[in-house]
Amino acid sequence: MTKLTTPYYLIDETKLLRNLEIIQQVRETSGAKSVLALKCFSTWGVFDLMQRYMDGTTSSSLFEARLGYEKFGKEVHAYSVGFSEKEVKAVAKFASKVIFNSLSQLKRYYSFVSDKRLGLRINPGISYSHFDLADPARKCSRLGVVDQDEIMKIAPLLSGVMFHFNCENDDFKNLTTAIDYISKKYGSLLEKLEWVSFGGGIYFTKEGYPIEPFCEKLKNFSEKFGVQVYLEPGEATITQCAELVTTVLDVVHNEIDIAIVDASVEAHMLDHLIYGTRAKISAPEPGRYRVMIAGRTCLAGDVFGEYKLRNKLKVGSEVRIADAAGYTMVKKNWFNGLAMPAIAVRRFDGTVDVLRKFRYKDFKRSLS
Incomplete structure (x- = not known):
């Protein structure tokens, strides 16, 4: 290796492959698809390797969505905490799925994306995080919709929903309990949908994580409600x-x-x-x-x-x-x-x- 001038980030393809092979195992065993969370890692110089093991990308902004479309390919999930009208019109040109953070944004921009597979982020009121700062269900969280009755009213507009409620969750028992809770609380909604995303923050590439039970849990959920399950690994992909x-x-x-x-x-x-x-x-x-x-x-x-x-x-x-x-x-x-x-x-x-x-x-x- 030629001596490089420091400082520099050094990505190791062999170590990256170890994570990607676990993701591939989960895809094949559970049927769940994985889309890379670009908010965590957007270094497109290694996307040619990553795209062989993943199903696409998920974004938190127009620029991330566009990068995923141009450099990764495959599925493009376009989400934002708050879209502008200009941004919605832009992502509508290339996104596979457009996921809104609120009912008001979904209603306001529906006419621009009505031909797309639309999703809504739901805040289930439960979460796993070591830090309040990163807790998606923290007090007064703006992330996702809480009102179940209002969600059911607009269900006919949706093809899927996203539950992003984890942050570095390596506790499989906790995750199992959470999925059971979501199944029970939102069952009548899930039966009407084509896909469900469990978001990111699930540390299933950690050494010793129970991959087989994890896959079984995802597969059972998918079969119970007749939905395609998505995962959105960020750090799990590149840890x-x-x-x-x-x-x-x-x-x-x-x-x-x-x-x-x-x-x-x-x-x-x-x-x-x-x-x-x-x-x-x-x-x-x-x-x-x-x-x-x-x-x-x-x-x-x-x-x-x-x-x-x-x-x-x-x-x-x-x-x-x-x-x-x-x-x-x-x-x-x-x-x-x-x-x-x-x-x-x-x-x-x-x-x-x-x-x-x-x-x-x-x-x-x-x-x-």
């Missing part, structure tokens, strides 16, 4: 398949050694800052040397975390931040004018392709 590769620029000491790398939590792995989580390190290996690894922006809290590593870090040391695919490249930003990490892919044969580099002109063009 553990990428690293953010960085280099130590300086080491300072303030009660603890602090290694400053040429990347940033706020600019390049923002979710760790938002949720207050600690990034995982894939290299150097664990050991007894205590160190804080921090980003290079002026934000005082731009810190990846504290670690105990085998090797003492010094200027020029390489540090690899693990699990760097989900909600990273889609959220990277120009804070402090830092150069964004390049995006690279390690192919199956071990060669590395650089898909994109970012330069000053990209920073300049992103502003006025």
